[in-house]
Amino acid sequence: MTMLWAWERPEDLRFIDPATTGVAFLAQTLTLENDEVRFAPRRQPLEVPDGTYLIAVTRIESIRRTESRPVYSPRQLERLTSLIADTLNRPHVRGIQTDFDAVVTERPFYRKLVAELRSRLPANTPLTITALASWCIGDKWLNGMDVDEAVPMAFVMGADTERVRSYLKSGKDWTEPICRESYGVSVDEPPIEGRKAGRRIYYFKNTPWKRDDPIGNT
Structure with a gap:
């Protein structure tokens, strides 16, 4: 199934075919600051066909200012787990995804969060994460992460852009097994060459989706 990421903006996706296309929508943004978790729910409308x-998706951010850096406490872990698990109660939601560009020092905390989520969610609930492309080609920190899928974000890669694009174009695959179920790409960037066939594609767009967007050509 093709997936469209629907971020924080009004989205009218009633034109999609729910038999072939799903939607991963930003449900909330949670920001870690000191010993707190700031909660910002989605405020923009999302319209989809019945049966989609x-x-x-929960976006997790952390404040980098020295005086406000998070402490990654058990209290924050519990608050994050509760808020993320609660998104499963939204109408027609079938799976949960977290989006956190965790730096090296945040990775142990993120692993704990994923483990807590897995234990909190009903059995067989799909739990996925987004993954920086660099995490999937040599960075082994995702080994053993208890998720159904880590979606490699092969767009907005900054300094890694040419390295990752050349790596995939050469025919190589992601070295991390949980990254081999899908690709995350942007319709605003040139197509990624060398993608393996048969994998789910998540599409991102910086502006609202339209019926004639080039899905499938990126």
């Missing part, structure tokens, strides 16, 4: 496969 929906994934509730």
Whole structure:
């Protein structure tokens, strides 16, 4: 199934075919600051056809200012787990995804969060994460992460852009097994060459989706 990421903006996706296309929508943004978790729910409307496969995405951010850096406490872990798990209760949501560009020092905390989520969610609930492309080609920190899928974000890669694009174009695959179920790409960037056939594609767009967007050509 093709997936469209629907971020924080009004989205009218009633034109999609729910038999072939699902939607991973931003449900909330959670920001770690000191010993707190700031909660910002989605405020923009989202319209989809009946029967659309929906994934509730939680964006996690952390304040970098020295005086406000998070402490990654058990209290924050519990608050994050509760808020993310609660997105499964939204109408027609079938899976959960977290989007956290965790730096090296945040990775142990993120692993704990994923483990807590897995234990909190009903059995067989799809739990996925987004993954920086660099995490999937040599960075082994995702080994053993208890998720159904880590979606490699092969767009907005900054300094890694040419390295990752050349790596995939050469025919190589992601070295991390949980990254081999899908690709995350942007319709605003040139197509990624060398993608393996048969994998789910998540599409991102910086502006609202339209019926004639080049899905499938990126």
